[in-house]
Amino acid sequence: MSFLIAENMVGGYGGSDILKGCTIAVEKGEIVVIVGPNGAGKSTAMKAVFGMLDLREGSVRLGEDDITTLSPQERVRRGMGFVPQNNNVFSTMTVMENLEMGAYLREDDWSETLDQVFTLFPILKEKRQQDAGELSGGQRQQVAVARALMTRPQVLMLDEPTAGVSPIVMDELFDRIIEIRNTGIAILMVEQNAAQALAIADRGYVLVTGENRFSDSGQALLENDEVRRSFLGG
Amino acid sequence: MDDILNAIVLLTNFVIVPALAYGAQLALGALGVTIIFGILRFANFAHGDLMAFATMVVILVTWVLQDAGIGIAPLPTALIALPVGILAAIAISLFTDRCVYRFYRQKKSAPVIFVIASIGVMFMMNGIVRVIIGPDDQSFGDGARFLIQVTQFREWTGLKEGLAIKMSQALTLGVAVIAVAALFWFMQRTRAGKAMRAYSDNEDLALLSGVNPDRVVFYAWVIAATLATIAGTLYGLDKSFKPFTYFQLLLPIFAAAIVGGIGQPLGAIVGGFIVAFSEVTITYAYRKFLLYLLPAEWVPDGLVQFLSTDYKFAISFVILVVVLLVRPTGVFRGKVI
Numbered sequence: 273m274s275f276l277i278a279e280n281m282v283g284g285y286g287g288s289d290i291l292k293g294c295t296i297a298v299e300k301g302e303i304v305v306i307v308g309p310n311g312a313g314k315s316t317a318m319k320a321v322f323g324m325l326d327l328r329e330g331s332v333r334l335g336e337d338d339i340t341t342l343s344p345q346e347r348v349r350r351g352m353g354f355v356p357q358n359n360n361v362f363s364t365m366t367v368m369e370n371l372e373m374g375a376y377l378r379e380d381d382w383s384e385t386l387d388q389v390f391t392l393f394p395i396l397k398e399k400r401q402q403d404a405g406e407l408s409g410g411q412r413q414q415v416a417v418a419r420a421l422m423t424r425p426q427v428l429m430l431d432e433p434t435a436g437v438s439p440i441v442m443d444e445l446f447d448r449i450i451e452i453r454n455t456g457i458a459i460l461m462v463e464q465n466a467a468q469a470l471a472i473a474d475r476g477y478v479l480v481t482g483e484n485r486f487s488d489s490g491q492a493l494l495e496n497d498e499v500r501r502s503f504l505g506g
Numbered sequence: 507m508d509d510i511l512n513a514i515v516l517l518t519n520f521v522i523v524p525a526l527a528y529g530a531q532l533a534l535g536a537l538g539v540t541i542i543f544g545i546l547r548f549a550n551f552a553h554g555d556l557m558a559f560a561t562m563v564v565i566l567v568t569w570v571l572q573d574a575g576i577g578i579a580p581l582p583t584a585l586i587a588l589p590v591g592i593l594a595a596i597a598i599s600l601f602t603d604r605c606v607y608r609f610y611r612q613k614k615s616a617p618v619i620f621v622i623a624s625i626g627v628m629f630m631m632n633g634i635v636r637v638i639i640g641p642d643d644q645s646f647g648d649g650a651r652f653l654i655q656v657t658q659f660r661e662w663t664g665l666k667e668g669l670a671i672k673m674s675q676a677l678t679l680g681v682a683v684i685a686v687a688a689l690f691w692f693m694q695r696t697r698a699g700k701a702m703r704a705y706s707d708n709e710d711l712a713l714l715s716g717v718n719p720d721r722v723v724f725y726a727w728v729i730a731a732t733l734a735t736i737a738g739t740l741y742g743l744d745k746s747f748k749p750f751t752y753f754q755l756l757l758p759i760f761a762a763a764i765v766g767g768i769g770q771p772l773g774a775i776v777g778g779f780i781v782a783f784s785e786v787t788i789t790y791a792y793r794k795f796l797l798y799l800l801p802a803e804w805v806p807d808g809l810v811q812f813l814s815t816d817y818k819f820a821i822s823f824v825i826l827v828v829v830l831l832v833r834p835t836g837v838f839r840g841k842v843i
Contacts, residue, residue, distance in 0.1 A: 348716055356714075362707040365700070373704045376697075377716035419715070 275300045275335060275458050276352075276427050278321045282329035284482075289328065290316045292482040298427065298458045298475075303449065305490065307466035307503060308479035314462040315357065317479065318431050321460070322354050323347050334427070349377060353425030357432045360416035363405030367396050370404050370415050374422025382422065388455075389418045392448055410441035414448070421452070428452060430461035434468075446472050467504045470494050478503055508665065513798035515659075515667040525779075525786040527675040527744055530682035533778025534737035535755065536762035537689065537771055538730040543841070544706035544769040545726035546607065548620035551756065555631035556731065557738030558752035559598060562639045564591035564739045565646045565747060572648065580650035580673065584739055591739060595731035602627050603727055611723075628753075635749045644747045649673060674744040685736055686775060689729065693771065698725055706769060754819065758785065761822040765829050767840025776837055781822055789815045 274297035284290035290313040298304040306314045319325045321332055323344045331340045334350055344354070362370050371389065375382040390397040393414045399407065404415050413433055420428060433449070434442040442465060450472055453459050463469035470476050473490030478499055486499055493499050535557060542550045550556075567587035577583045606623050653676045656668030693699040698721070705712040705722045713719065738752065745751070762781045766773025791809035813821065829836060 345713060345716055348714060354714055356711070359708055360711065362704050362711060364707045365703060369700060369703075372700060373712070373715045373717075376701065376704075423715075 274298060276321070276333070276460070278317075278330065278332045280330040281317065281320050281327055281332075283320055283325055283327040284316065285325070290482050291320060291327075291330075293330070294477075294479060294482055294484050296321060296460070296477060298460045300426065300458045301453060301456045302474045303453050303459045303461070303472060303490075305466075305469045305473040305476045306460070306462045306479055307469065307476060307493075308485070309503060311481075312479040313482040314479055315431055316482075318354075318429055318460070318462050322352065322429060348423055348425075351424075351426035353420035353423050353428045355416045355420045355428070355430045355433060357435055361404040361412050361419065364403060366401050367404055367407070367415055368400040370419050371396075371400075371422050374419035377423065382424075385422055385424055389421050392421075392451060393418050410437045410445065413437060413441075413445060417445075417448070417452075425457065427458040427460065430459070432462055432464055434463065434465055442468065467494065470504075509798045511663075512665055512667040513795050515663075515665055515669050516795055516798065519667065519669045521786050521790050523669075523671060523675055525782045527672075527678040527740075528786065529779035529782030530678050531737050531741045531744065531778075532755075532758050532762045532782050533775040534682055534685060534733050534740070535759040536766065536774035536778050537686070538733040538737070539759055539763045540766075540768055540771060540774040540840075541726055541733075542730050543763070545702060545722055546611075546620065548617045548624065549760065549768075550730075551621060551624045552602070552628040552631055553730070553734060553759065554753050554756035555628045555635065555749075556595060556599065557734045557741070557755065558635045558747075558749045559631050560591045560595035560731065560735035561738035561742045561747055561752070562635050562749075563594040564588055564735065565639065565644055565742070567591065568646045568648075577648065579648070581677070582647050582649040582673070582743055584646055584648075584743060585677075588735065588739055591735045592732050595735045596728050598631075599727040599731040600724070602630075603723065632749065632753060639749070641749055644742075646747065647674065647743045672744070674740070678740040678744055681736060681740060685733065689733075689771065692729075702726065757819055757826075758782075758822040761826040761829075764840075765825060765836055767836030767838035769840040770836070770838040773836055773838035773840055780837075781825060784825060785818045785821045788812045788821055789818050 277297040279295050280293050281291045282289055282293055294317055296306065296317060306317060308314050316325060320327055323342055327340065331338060333339065334352065339347060339350060362373060371386060375385065395411060396414055396418055399411065404412060407415065417430070417433065434445055437445065446468065449459060461469065470490040470493050476488065476490045476493045477484055478486040478493065486493060486496065488496070535553065539550055539553050564584055564587045567590045568584045571577070571583050571587060578586060606627055607620065610619055610623060650673050652670055653673050654669060654671040656670045659669045693703060701712065701717045702722050702725055704715065705717050705719065758781050762777035763774050764777070765780050766775065766777030789811065791811040793805060793810045796805045796810060
């Protein structure tokens with residue numbers, strides 16, 4: 273029984289279903305990557321897991337609880353963090369204020385979490401008084417991840433965290449994500465850069481037209497000829 | 507030398523001081539419009555009539571206090587009545603939100619629907635005010651009229667021109683500074699203020715951070731209603747109270763909010779002064795001013811007035827159109843309507 277499991281999800285926008293019975297599960301201290309061709313429903317699956325899309329069938333369970341009908345806000349309260357692909361920072365607010373907004377729901381002392389976040393992303397400590405909108409793309413992604421970490425989530429969901437950043441920044445971001453995993457957080461992410469993402473993943477799902485096509489360890493998927501040919505460009 | 511001083515005093519008396527006071531009143535009004543735009547994402551056409559409603563309550567309470575002989579001379583009695591007006595304005599704002607805007611919010615209606623709904627609210631509010639206090643001019647100012655009188659000023663300086671500063675003008679600037687400082691402190695320093703800024707910046711992410719949208723909307727109305735009451739009362743003390751004038755104020759207030767960049771509080775303040783100074787400097791007759799500075803034969807025979815005061819609203823309108831054409835985001839890069 274996985275820590276977070278979304279089973280047999282069916283749903284979409286309006287009339288047609290984008291998800292046709294896909295299942296995604298992630299364990300604490302594990303990186304799970306969802307890859308697949310464009311339009312496979314990767315981002316939709318993420319949204320469904322986070323409650324931003326109503327499911328017609330299937331269920332989402334976190335730990336012992338069924339959270340299928342909970343709102344995204346309620347899921348944040350239950351320990352899920354989400355980093356959207358676009359508009360994922362408050363661009364007119366300072367880095368520090370972004371982090372404060374991440375901790376908005378917390379009533380305990382979050383200075384320790386702040387220290388951890390600054391240790392993970394030292395550049396943010398340096399730029400904490402700058403508006404997030406003035407930062408580079410890679411730094412903005414760091415702010416977005418850091419904001420989500422401020423809620424002290426048990427599951428961190430990332431929707432294409434490396435979209436639009438340079439390969440060097442991508443490697444660095446992946447290193448940080450591994451470090452976050454090592455603190456015992458479950459990480460679920462959708463990635464366009466499939467090969468690099470699978471290389472750091474403990475497990476991966478290949479989604480095609482809203483269904484699971486392959487699910488295996490990251491390494492096994494990378495070595496699978498069919499996956500390589502069809503989805504990783506050789 | 508005296509001529510130059512006289513010219514400066516003349517300009518200060520008829521242009522700078524009145525424009526500063528008027529600018530502060532517009533800035534307070536524009537702040538309310540900009541905050542509603544930032545949070546509820548529509549241009550609230552009922553803001554001018556909300557100001558009229560709030561000022562009406564202040565006036566009624568002022569009359570009661572005046573009858574009872576309660577006052578704080580030399581300051582106007584209206585200042586004690588202000589809190590009652592603020593509460594009434596908050597109450598009617600929350601009431602209209604509950605009855606009108608909340609419905610469209612739940613339906614996730616387009617901003618233009620909200621705008622049209624606000625025009626309906628505007629007519630309602632307008633009607634209520636006219637039924638209760640009537641369409642005529644009302645005076646409610648009392649206490650000392652002047653902080654500095656023309657004759658006093660002449661005696662002190664020995665200049666031919668005098669400078670008068672009305673109590674209402676000094677009060678306007680003082681109260682505006684306090685209100686703006688309090689607002690910025692709230693927005694920058696408090697948890698609720700930061701939640702409002704976050705919600706205005708990125709609604710989805712604010713919701714993901716656990717910001718409660720109902721609370722944010724509640725605060726937005728409380729702040730807008732408070733600012734509307736202060737702006738309306740100060741304007742009424744400085745000029746006079748007439749419901750129709752408050753409706754007309756909507757244009758310069760919108761111009762101010764858009765010039766500064768709608769959704770940007772700092773922009774609303776700067777915009778208020780830009781509009782006020784444009785209006786006053788363009789409608790002022792400069793003949794006397796020029797007579798001090800130039801030889802008499804160089805000064806034209808006319809009033810040297812660019813536009814008659816009858817056309818002062820045309821100035822706001824032109825500013826509005828030019829800004830929307832040239833720089834729709836306004837000075838401080840607000841949102842584009």
